[in-house]
Amino acid sequence: MNTGFNNKVALITGSAKGIGKSTAQIMADQGANIILTDIDKEALDKTYDEFHDKGYHVKKILVDLSHKEGVEQLINTTVEEFGRIDILVNNAGILLSSSIEDTTDKMIDLTIDINLKAVLYAIRAVTPIMKKQNYGRIVNLASITGKRGDNSTTFVYGSTKGAIITMTRSVARQLGPWGITCNAIAPHAVMTEMMNYWTDEKKQTMADKIPVKRLGTVEEMAQLISYLASDQAGFITGETININGGYYMD
Ligand code: NAD
Numbered sequence: 001m002n003t004g005f006n007n008k009v010a011l012i013t014g015s016a017k018g019i020g021k022s023t024a025q026i027m028a029d030q031g032a033n034i035i036l037t038d039i040d041k042e043a044l045d046k047t048y049d050e051f052h053d054k055g056y057h058v059k060k061i062l063v064d065l066s067h068k069e070g071v072e073q074l075i076n077t078t079v080e081e082f083g084r085i086d087i088l089v090n091n092a093g094i095l096l097s098s099s100i101e102d103t104t105d106k107m108i109d110l111t112i113d114i115n116l117k118a119v120l121y122a123i124r125a126v127t128p129i130m131k132k133q134n135y136g137r138i139v140n141l142a143s144i145t146g147k148r149g150d151n152s153t154t155f156v157y158g159s160t161k162g163a164i165i166t167m168t169r170s171v172a173r174q175l176g177p178w179g180i181t182c183n184a185i186a187p188h189a190v191m192t193e194m195m196n197y198w199t200d201e202k203k204q205t206m207a208d209k210i211p212v213k214r215l216g217t218v219e220e221m222a223q224l225i226s227y228l229a230s231d232q233a234g235f236i237t238g239e240t241i242n243i244n245g246g247y248y249m250d
Contacts, residue, residue: 004230006031009082011074013065013122014092016043018192019141022222023089027229028056035078037061038092065092065118066110075125087137087229088126090119090164095194098154108156115160123171123182136180137229138171140164142240144188144248161186165240172238181237183228188244190216211246 005027012027014020016038028034028051036051038044041062048060061077063070078085093115096107119140130136145153146161164184171182189206191198198206207214224243227233242248 002030004030004232005087005226008032008086009035009078009084010087010089010229011035011037011078011085011126012087012089012091013037013074013118015089016040016047018194019187019190019218019221019225020089020091021047022218023091023225024051024058026222026226027087028054028058030226031057032087033057033059033082035059035061035074035081037063037074039064065122066113068117068121071118071121072125075122075129079129084133085126085129086133086135088122088139089225089229090122090138090140091225092118093141093160093194095157096154097152097197100155103154103156107154111154111156111160115157116163119164119167123167127175127180130175130180131178134179136175136178137233138175138180138182139225139228140168140182140184141225142168142184142186144186144242144244146240147186147242147250148248168240169238176237179234181228181234183233183236183238184240185221185224185228186240186242186244187216187221188247190218190221192218209247210244214245216243216245 010027010032012020012024015024015036024034044060051058063074142164143161145158146165150158168182168184
C-alpha cells in the first residue's frame, strides 16, 4: 500500500463529487486526514459515509465558499480539529453558460466570488499556518479557458481561471522560501456534473478533436493534483499544467 500522504492534513474544496472527490479518495487511500467540504449537503453526506465506511480519516464541513466568512470558518475549523493544514486544493468552482450580452451582474459576481475570491481568501488564511509549519502544498484548479478564453461558457469563467494562473505564480514566488509550493492544473473535457450541458453529440465532436481521441476522467485529474500535492513534487512551483489529451499545448 502506498502511504505517501500518511498523517498529512488535506483540505480539498468542492470534494463531495467530481474531481475533488476523486482527489480526496487518492489521498485518503494513502493515509491522509481528509476534510471533505462542499455546499451540496446531500452529496457531502453521501461521500462522507462512503469514506467513513472505508475506514478513512475524514471530517466533513458544509460550507458556502461564496462568502469570505465561509472560507475563514473552513480554515479555522480545520486547524481547530487537526492543528495543521499540509495540503490545500482549491477545487470548488462553478461554470455558467451565457453569451457575453446575456451575462448578468449576478453571474459575474457569483463566478468571481467562488472561482477567484474564495481561492484568494483561502490562500491568505492558510499562509501563516503553512509558514509556521515550514511546509505546504497548494494546488489550484485553473482551466483551459484561463489560457485560450471561453468558447460557449460565460466569459467571466475564463477570466477567473486566467487570474488563478497568475495568482499561482505570485503565491509560488512569495511562499517558496517557507517550503510551500503552489501549482495549478488546467483541465479540459472531464465529464463531471459541471459539464452536464454537453450533449452526447458535443462530447463526440469534442473527443474527435482531441489528439488522444477521448474525453478525460476525474481519476486522471486527481492523479496529477495528488502528485503536485506530494512531497515528491517539491521542486515544481508556479506551474499550471495542461491536462487535456493534447487539445491545447503551450
Ligand atoms: P463539479 O461540479 O463536479 O465539482 C465542483 C464542486 O464544487 C461541486 O461539488 C460543487 O457542489 C462545489 N461547489 C460549487 N459551489 C460551491 C460553493 N459556493 N461552496 C462550496 N462548494 C461549492 O465539477 P468538476 O468538474 O469536478 O470541477 C472541479 C474544478 O475543476 C472546478 O474548479 C472547475 O472549474 C475545474 N475544471 C473542470 C473541468 C472539467 O472539464 N470538468 C475543466 C476545467 C476546469
